[in-house]
Amino acid sequence: MKSKHPETLVLHAGSYRRDAATTAVAVPIYQTTSYQFNSTEHAANLFALKELGNIYTRIMNPTQAVFEERVAALEGGVAALALSSGQAAEFIAVQNIAHVGDNIVSSTDLYGGTWNLFANTLKTMGIETRFVDPVDPEAFARATDARTRCYFAETLPNPKLQVFPIAEVAKIGRARGVPLIVDNTAAPILCKPLEHGAAVVVHSTTKYIGGHGTSIGGIIVDGGNFDWEKHADRFPMLNQPDPSYHGAVWTQAVKPLGPVAYIIKARVTLLRDIGAAVSPFNAFLFIQGLETMPLRLRAHCENAARVAKFLAGNAKVRHVIYPGLMEGEYRRRADAYLKGGYGGLVGFELAKGGDAGRRFIEALEMFYHVANIGDARSLAIHPATTTHSQLSADEQLATGVNDRYVRLSIGIEHIDDILADLDQALAKV
Ligand code: PLP
Numbered sequence: 001m002k003s004k005h006p007e008t009l010v011l012h013a014g015s016y017r018r019d020a021a022t023t024a025v026a027v028p029i030y031q032t033t034s035y036q037f038n039s040t041e042h043a044a045n046l047f048a049l050k051e052l053g054n055i056y057t058r059i060m061n062p063t064q065a066v067f068e069e070r071v072a073a074l075e076g077g078v079a080a081l082a083l084s085s086g087q088a089a090e091f092i093a094v095q096n097i098a099h100v101g102d103n104i105v106s107s108t109d110l111y112g113g114t115w116n117l118f119a120n121t122l123k124t125m126g127i128e129t130r131f132v133d134p135v136d137p138e139a140f141a142r143a144t145d146a147r148t149r150c151y152f153a154e155t156l157p158n159p160k161l162q163v164f165p166i167a168e169v170a171k172i173g174r175a176r177g178v179p180l181i182v183d184n185t186a187a188p189i190l191c192k193p194l195e196h197g198a199a200v201v202v203h204s205t206t207k208y209i210g211g212h213g214t215s216i217g218g219i220i221v222d223g224g225n226f227d228w229e230k231h232a233d234r235f236p237m238l239n240q241p242d243p244s245y246h247g248a249v250w251t252q253a254v255k256p257l258g259p260v261a262y263i264i265k266a267r268v269t270l271l272r273d274i275g276a277a278v279s280p281f282n283a284f285l286f287i288q289g290l291e292t293m294p295l296r297l298r299a300h301c302e303n304a305a306r307v308a309k310f311l312a313g314n315a316k317v318r319h320v321i322y323p324g325l326m327e328g329e330y331r332r333r334a335d336a337y338l339k340g341g342y343g344g345l346v347g348f349e350l351a352k353g354g355d356a357g358r359r360f361i362e363a364l365e366m367f368y369h370v371a372n373i374g375d376a377r378s379l380a381i382h383p384a385t386t387t388h389s390q391l392s393a394d395e396q397l398a399t400g401v402n403d404r405y406v407r408l409s410i411g412i413e414h415i416d417d418i419l420a421d422l423d424q425a426l427a428k429v
Contacts, residue, residue: 086204301341
């Protein structure tokens with residue numbers, strides 16, 4: 001499939017055209033744990049990676065494979081690895097190249113769960129996260145040393161919704177042999193981080209890709225555009241014999257398959273050992289979601305733009321946080337990195353403090369009050385008391401959360417109904 005258009009890629013990209021056994025057009029759910037080997041030699045070759053093929057569904061599955069090929073094509077990468085959650089994707093993306101004694105440099109503007117993973121769980125494994133404010137891209141350079149294994153950021157981080165300077169930080173990293181990993185969960189299609197120099201993209205497919213609030217999942221896309229071998233000292237895990245795979249040197253072992261050392265290693269070592277596999281059924285649901293994502297995203301973006309404008313003109317609202325309403329450098333970044341819309345997320349601060357946030361959420365009738373984004377339905381949450389409640393007050397402020405802040409994930413309902421619900425709830429605050 002040669003198309004560059006996301007509308008076509010989500011339906012046709014990859015090697016799947018029809019099911020080889022039945023000619024079924026829709027991708028079947030291969031609900032199987034294991035696969036019959038053709039011979040003992042075939043089995044040995046698969047395990048030795050001399051031949052690629054299905055072994056066991058903890059590591060790969062044909063339904064999952066179609067999903068992976070389509071997301072890889074959509075992002076412009078060479079291969080992908082679907083996982084059981086976005087958190088699993090973030091974790092494996094980093095752990096694939098960092099171990100005890102190493103560090104990563106991450107943007108402060110992160111989803112609360114990722115912040116916790118980096119600040120606390122990675123720390124227990126001896127991996128230090130150096131958080132820097134992306135207001136100044138050079139902060140990434142200053143935090144880098146010989147043990148820095150990657151930079152990490154979100155394209156469109158909520159709650160601040162300040163678009164990350166992808167090309168600027170990717171360039172700083174590439175000059176030092178440090179790859180940039182970008183969480184593109186909130187801006188699929190709108191932004192293609194690999195085109196701006198990122199090396200790896202991750203998604204929580206739970207959000208816009210799944211699109212219907214039914215399934216938890218994640219995916220890592222390998223850009224195939226980072227020379228791991230050239231920076232062998234920085235990436236011993238890809239360039240020195242791996243004792244967990246009979247001494248394989250990943251950059252050499254998979255060379256005949258293309259620039260896929262990073263993603264193959266993640267699959268055959270970390271997914272094998274940690275077991276955060278996506279179920280075939282969820283992979284099927286993600287394929288369904290992906291097929292209509294371009295259409296949905298357009299509606300999310302159009303509705304969110306209308307909501308931002310409506311809130312900006314409402315006396316109960318002190319401040320609206322939306323990339324399309326920002327000025328200066330943040331507007332420049334939004335326009336440079338988001339194409340076709342500013343996304344479906346809108347934040348705002350209520351004019352009243354105290355329990356106004358709680359009262360607003362309780363007054364909503366159509367919006368769901370849930371800890372999620374990217375659902376077809378409109379969603380609202382008060383982060384300070386929910387998604388970000390496990391952070392300290394200082395950490396909350398660093399991520400852009402305060403008491404008055406409400407986050408909206410605008411759905412694809414009719415705009416009149418969305419605005420009417422917000423209007424009546426604001427009237428009760
Ligand atoms: N990344 C972002 C930007 C998210 O918003 C989330 C979840 O809200 C995650 C990662 C984690 O994904 P999951 O909930 O699928 O584990």
